[in-house]
Amino acid sequence: MPWRGGLAGTGCRETNQMAAAPAHIHIESVQTAVPTRVAADRGRLLPIAVHGPALTAAELQRRFLAVLYYRGTEGVHGQQLDEGEARARLEQAVWVTEALSAALPDHPKMAGRLRRGSDDAPSWGVKLSDAGLRFLVASADTTMSAFLAEEAKGARESNESALALWTDVDPLDPEMCAPFVMQFTRFQDGGYAIGACCSLLHADPLSLADFLKSWARTHAQLQAQSELVINQVIRYTHYFRSPAAAAKRLKSVPLVPPSAESTTKTVLFRTAAGGDAPAADDRRQALAEACIAQASEKLGVEKPARFTVLAADGSGGLNVHACTGQTRKTAASPGYALRDACWHEAGLEEVVLDGSKPVHVSCSIVSPCADEGLVVVMPAAAGGTELLISATAPSW
Template sequence: MAATTPVAHVHIEAVQTAVPTRVVEPGRTRLVAVAAPPLPAEALQRRVRAVLYYRGSGGGADGTMAPCAWEDGVWVKETLSEALADHPEMAGRLRRRADGSWEVKLNDTGVRLLQATVDAPLDEFLGAKNLARREAALAPWTDVNADDPDMCPPFFMQLTRFQGDGGYAVGVSCALLLADPLSLARFLLSWARTHARMRAESKATPHPMAQYLAYFQRPETTRKRLRSVPIDSFAGVGGAASETVLFRTGCPADGHHRALAAACVDQVSEALGAAKVSRFSVVVVGAPAAAAGDDGLVGKTTIETCTADDGPQEGSGGGAVAGTATALEAVQWSVLGLEELVIRDSKPVHISYSIVTDGDEGLVVVMPDGDGSLLVTATLPN
C-alpha cells in the first residue's frame, strides 16, 4: 500500500494584541464618507493582504523551529507597538456614524498579532500550485460585524515559522476602510525600521521585558497550541477569485475620479479578456491631515458606487482618460517598496500583495502618491 502524504497544518501558538506605546489624543477620527449609504456588509470585508517570505538561519536537526523564533515573536510585538505610536490609525476600530457613513476611531485598541508554525518547509510551501489560496493561512482574517464593529479588529499580523530551515513569513490582512495598499506598505516599512532600530539598541542594553516574555513563550514553557488547521482547508477562504492591476497616473481635475476609475476597469477587462462589470465601487483616499481639525478629523476617504456608463468604454487602453489630461501606466507592485522591508538583516525572497473582495462587482482604489501623481488599483472578479 502506498504511503499517505501527511497533510500540512498551520498551528496557532499564540494570539496577542499590540497596542501603541503612547496614548492617542481623544476624539480623533478618520472619516469614511459613503456617497450612497448604507455601505453593504460585504464592503467591510474588503481588505489588503500582504505576505512576505524570508529565509532563516536554520532550524533544529529534528525539523523544529530555530531557537530564536520565540524571542523574535516577542520583539515583533514590542516593535509593532512602538511603530503604532506614530501611526495610531492602524490600531483603531471601525464605527458606523448616524448618517450612514463610517469612521476609523483612533482609540488605541490595537492590532491582533498571532504566532504560528507550519509543518512544511518554506520552499515546499512556495512551490504549491495553489499558493495564492493557501496564503489565507498566513494572513488571518475575521469578518467585521456590521452590527458590532468595535469588537472586530480590522488589522491582523501573523508571524509564521516554517519547518526545518528557519524560514518564516510575515502576513498581514488589513481592512480597506482602515488603510489602502500604499498606506499599509508605508506603515510596514516604518515598522521594519523601528524593529531594526530597537533590536540594534537591545544589543547594547538588553530589553528586560523581551527577555522575560521570550522565556515564557518558548515551546518548553507553553502548555499547548491554541488550534491546528489543515493548510488546504484555507484554499476556499478569503473572498472570490479576483485579479488586481496597479496603475500610476496624474491627478485628474476635480470630479473626474469616476471617469478615471472606469478607464482603469476597462483596461483591466481588456488585458484579462474578461467581461466588463456593470457596477464597481470607487474608494478615493484623501491625504492624511498633518494635525486634527476642530472636529477631530485627521483625514477622509470617500466611497461611491459607479456603473459602466460613468466612464469611457472604448479607446481607454493606454491613452488619456476621457475628461482628463492623464494617462494610465500599468506598474508593478514593487513600486510600493516592500522589497526593502528588511527583517534580521534579510530582504524578503518572495512577496504576495493582493486585494481580497467578495461579490461580482469591481473595485477601484485611488491613492495619492505624494508627488503629484496617483496610484490606482483596479480589481475585477474572475
Template sequence: MTTANGTTMTIGGSSRVQYGALQSVTAFKVTEPRLTQPVSAADPAGTGIFQKCFNVILYYRALVEGETGWAFSGWIKESLGRAFTEQPLLCGRLRRGEDGSGGELEIVSNDSGARLIEARIGMTLDEFLGSERRADGETELVHWKDIDEQNPQFCPLFYILVTNFQCGGYSIGISCSLLLADPISTINLIKRWATIHNDLNLIPGVNAPRKPIFNLSNTKHGDSPVTSLAPSPCPKTIQTVVFKVDAVDAKASGELSKVLALLCVEEAEKKLKNKMGPKFALLVKEESGNVKAECVEKSGAVQARSEMATTEVNLESLGLSGVAFRRGNEPALVSQWVASGDGFVMVVPCGGSDGGMPGFNVFVTIPRE
C-alpha cells in the same frame, strides 16, 4: 478544522497551520488627542467595505541557529508599537457615530490595538515554497476576519500572523483593511517598520542571540486552545492592476473619481482580458484622509477623459523584496494581493507634497473568470 490543541487549517490537503498564541499590539504611547477618519457609505454592506483588505506575506529563512518566528514575534512587538505611534489609526476601530450605536461610520484611534498571532506549520519553508499548491496555501498564512457590520467597534482592522516552519524559517503575514490604507501605503508602512526595528537594534548580532522581552516561549505553543480565531477566507481569486494618473489641477471630487475609475477599469480589462461587470464598488480616499464608498454603474453617463496620462505601477518594484528585520536577511519571497469577494476600484491622491507629480493612484481589482 479545530483540534484539542487549538485551531488548525489544512494546506494542500495535508499540512496544517496551527494557531498557538494571540497578543494585541498597541501604539508605543497613548494617542492624544484621539484621531478620527470619517467613512461615508450610503450602503456599506452593498459596497463590501467590511470585507476588503490587502495582504502581504514575507518569507524568511533562519539566519542563525535558534532564530525562530516565536522569538521574532517578541522582538517585533516594540518596533511595531513605535511604528503605530506614527500612524495610530492602524490600532483603532471602526464605529458608528459618537455613541457607537448609529449614525455615520468613522475610524477612531482608541488604541485598541492590532492582533499579533503566532502559528506553526508542519513542513519546512522550502517544502512550502516548492509546493505546486503554494498559491492556495498562502491564503492560510494571513489572518483576516471580516468586520462585523452590526458591531464594528469590536473588530481589529490590522492583523499580523507569524507562522513558524519546521526548519526554523518563518513567514510574516500582514492583513490591513483598505479603509485604513491603500496597498502602497501599507507597503510603505512595512518598510518604515523594518527601519525602526533595525534602528532599535532589537535583534542581536549573529553570535549573540538573546530572548526578547515579549517572548512567549516559556509556554508550550499550541497546548492551549485558540478556537476563537476562525478567519474569513482571503481567496486569491481576483487580479489587481495599479495605475498612476497625472492630474495636476484636480482634486478627488466625486465626479473626477468616477472618471478615473472608468478610465482605469477600461485599461485593466484590456490588460487582464477580463470584464469588471455592470457595476462595481468605488472607494475614494480624499486628501483629508476621509473615505467615501459607493456603487458605480459601469455604463454611467460620466465619460473618461482620454487626455489623462495613465502609467501602470508595479507593486513588486516598491521595495518589499529588500525588507530585512535582521540586516542581511532579506525575504526569500514576497507575496501580496487584494482580498475581495468582488471587483472594485480604489482612488487615492498621491504626490505633490514630496516633490512628486500630483495625481492619483488607482487600484482596479477584477475577479478572474
C-alpha cells in the same frame, strides 16, 4: 524580482508529503500590540463618506494582504526543536511584537478601529485610538520552499490567507473587531513569513506598506540598542521558562489547493493626480471607470456591471462611491494617461529584518464581492503629483 530559487531542489519527499496529507498553519498565540505612548490626535475620527447604498457585511471584508518571506536559521525538517532553538524562535517573535508597539504611536490609524454611527445616522469612520493591532504567532508543518512551490502551482491566494488570518469585521459592532492583523509564521526549515492584512476601509495598500517599512526600521533600532529588557517581556516569562508552552495550538488551518481559480484579479495603474477643482469627484470616478475597463480588457473578462471606488479625500478621510459600468464613457478624462504599474513600487522588497531583505513578497486585493469590481485610488507618495490605482475585476 521575487526570489524563486531553491524550488527545483526541494525534492520529492516534501511534495509527496503535501500531496498525501495537507500541511497546516497552527495558530499558537493571539496577542494585541498596543502603542507604547499615546498619540497626539488620539480620539480623532476620520470620516468615511459613503455615496450610494449602505455598506454590506461583505463589503466590510474587502482587504489588502501582503506576505513577506525571509530566510532564517536552518532547522531539521520533521524533528522537534530543542529548548535553545525554541527559545530563540520565541525571542524573535517577541522582537516583532515589541517593535510593532514602538512603531504604532507614529501611525495612530493602524491602531484604530472602524466606527459606525447610529441607526438614524449610519455613517462610518476610522477612530484613532490605542486599541492596537491583532498580532498572531504561528507555525507551519511544512518548509518555506515547499510552501512557495505550492504557491507557484496556483494555490497562493487560498494558502497565503492563512499567513495573516483574518477575522471578519462585525457590521453591528465593528469597534470590537481588529481591522488590521499581522502574523509571524515560522516554517520547518527555519524560514519565516510576516503576513499583514488590513481592511481597505481602514487604510489603503500604500499606507500599510509605509507602516511596515517604519516598523522594520524600528525593529532594527531596538535590536541595535538591545532594548528588549526584562520589564518589557515579563509577560512572556512562562514561555521562556517552558518553550513547549508556546507550541500550544489555538487553531489549525489546512493548506489545501483551491478547487477553482481565484474569482477576482487585480491590475495596477499609475497616472497624474490632476487638480482639486470642484469636478474632482467626477474626474476621479471617470478615471476609476477607465481603469476597470482597461483591467477587464487585460484580463480578458467582461467589464463588471457594478464597481466600487475607494478614494482618499486628501485630509485623512475616505470617499466610497458605488458605480455602474454604464454611467460614463470609459475613456480616461483629459490629463489622465494610464501607465502599467506593479506592487513592487510599494517598496516592500526593501523591508529588512534581522539584516536580510525578503526572498519573496506577495501582495493581493481580497474581495468577497466576486461579482463586482473594486477600484482603490491612492496617492503614490505624500504630497506627490501621481496616483497609484488598483483595479480588481471578476475573473470569470
